[in-house]
Amino acid sequence: MALNIESIKERIAELRKLEGVGSSSIPAILKSEGFTRRDFLKWAGAMTILLGLPSSFTPLVAEAAEVADRVPVVWLHLAECTGCSESLLRTDAPTIDNLIFNYINLQYHDTIMAAAGWQAETNYEEALQKFKNRFILCVEGGVPTKNNGQFLTIGPHAETGLEKLKRTAAEAAAVISVGTCSSFGGIQAAKPNPTEAKGVGEVLGRTVVNIPGCPPSAKNIVGTIVYYILFGALPPLDNFNRPKWAYGLRIHDLCERRGHFDAGEFVEEFGDQGAQNGFCLYKVGCKGPYTFNNCSRERFNQHTSWPVQAGHGCIGCSEPDFWDTMAPYEEPLAKHQFSSAMADSSADKVGITILTLAGVAVAAHGLISAIKNPKE
Ligand code: FSX
Numbered sequence: 001m002a003l004n005i006e007s008i009k010e011r012i013a014e015l016r017k018l019e020g021v022g023s024s025s026i027p028a029i030l031k032s033e034g035f036t037r038r039d040f041l042k043w044a045g046a047m048t049i050l051l052g053l054p055s056s057f058t059p060l061v062a063e064a065a066e067v068a069d070r071v072p073v074v075w076l077h078l079a080e081c082t083g084c085s086e087s088l089l090r091t092d093a094p095t096i097d098n099l100i101f102n103y104i105n106l107q108y109h110d111t112i113m114a115a116a117g118w119q120a121e122t123n124y125e126e127a128l129q130k131f132k133n134r135f136i137l138c139v140e141g142g143v144p145t146k147n148n149g150q151f152l153t154i155g156p157h158a159e160t161g162l163e164k165l166k167r168t169a170a171e172a173a174a175v176i177s178v179g180t181c182s183s184f185g186g187i188q189a190a191k192p193n194p195t196e197a198k199g200v201g202e203v204l205g206r207t208v209v210n211i212p213g214c215p216p217s218a219k220n221i222v223g224t225i226v227y228y229i230l231f232g233a234l235p236p237l238d239n240f241n242r243p244k245w246a247y248g249l250r251i252h253d254l255c256e257r258r259g260h261f262d263a264g265e266f267v268e269e270f271g272d273q274g275a276q277n278g279f280c281l282y283k284v285g286c287k288g289p290y291t292f293n294n295c296s297r298e299r300f301n302q303h304t305s306w307p308v309q310a311g312h313g314c315i316g317c318s319e320p321d322f323w324d325t326m327a328p329y330e331e332p333l334a335k336h337q338f339s340s341a342m343a344d345s346s347a348d349k350v351g352i353t354i355l356t357l358a359g360v361a362v363a364a365h366g367l368i369s370a371i372k373n374p375k376e
Pocket residue numbers: 079080081082083084085140141142178179180181182186187213214215216
């Protein structure tokens with residue numbers, strides 16, 4: 001992506017001319033929530049680094065975030081638990097990411113819109129007409145495809161999720177899959193996948209940006225929208241269509257327990273001395289070495305914690321088919337070396353295979369020590 005500052009400025013200026021949501025603006029809302037201009041610029045600086053942009057882009061990232069309420073968004077819910085929206089909305093101490101998400105220009109959102117029934121349908125049809133080829137379509141949830149999609153119907157016309165998705169995507173400027181379900185099928189696609197649920201990209205047969213995670217982090221969602229505002233295009237993607245700026249490294253690469261992994265210091269079972277010492281969780285099932293996401297760097301809940309810090313291994317929730325390929329969650333994958341997690345060959349996965357072998361070596365090392373010292 002060429003970093004053409006002039007065209008970014010023009011795009012932001014055009015967006016500023018459009019009407020935002022309601023009577024308030026994002027800067028005014030942030031102020032009313034107690035965030036100072038300095039807090040906001042600090043956030044913009046961190047987001048700039050997260051997006052892999054030069055720090056000179058910070059003012060532009062701030063401006064893009066300020067006009068995020070100008071970009072119309074249609075948000076569909078298909079087969080899922082709604083945890084993705086919940087994780088963004090239900091917070092007693094909203095972050096700047098949460099607040100920006102709350103005030104993006106949501107033209108239609110199945111679960112948080114005030115309208116219901118026929119009125120909701122009317123709003124949806126009007127948004128499609130009014131913002132044709134200009135709105136971002138965000139989709140949460142997998143797409144049941146069996147029996148022509150009849151396992152999921154929405155609204156008073158009982159339109160299938162499959163139809164609604166295809167019809168909406170045909171009018172959208174860009175499609176973003178929010179969560180592992182819409183990215184790869186998720187839990188409803190776990191074996192035996194009775195509804196033949198699939199990810200959105202597979203159903204549409206076009207490139208969609210996948211923001212997996214069950215649920216994904218607010219930062220990765222808001223960052224993708226900010227990126228789209230800045231460049232008017234999708235960010236560089238990995239081979240699973242995940243933005244490289246967010247999913248380019250493994251959980252394991254920046255994990256705070258990594259030193260213990262390298263030193264061979266492991267939690268052997270939950271609650272043991274190793275757990276109290278904060279040792280590596282690999283042997284109790286951590287899938288961080290096979291999982292591409294930025295949780296170990298960005299964390300959740302205002303950067304306070306993340307699964308591994310809380311004491312449980314990563315379960316690989318942002319990887320395709322993790323319900324099947326990463327299970328059982330509290331055993332090392334190296335014990336299950338024929339798992340299909342290794343069947344997807346790609347440049348990134350080469351590293352995984354090598355690490356898996358290292359994992360096997362770790363497990364073997366553990367076994368050998370156990371034989372040498374049966375008390376361990
Ligand atoms: Fe899936 Fe999101 Fe997991 Fe739940 O909507 S990614 S089941 S957190 O809610 O789609």
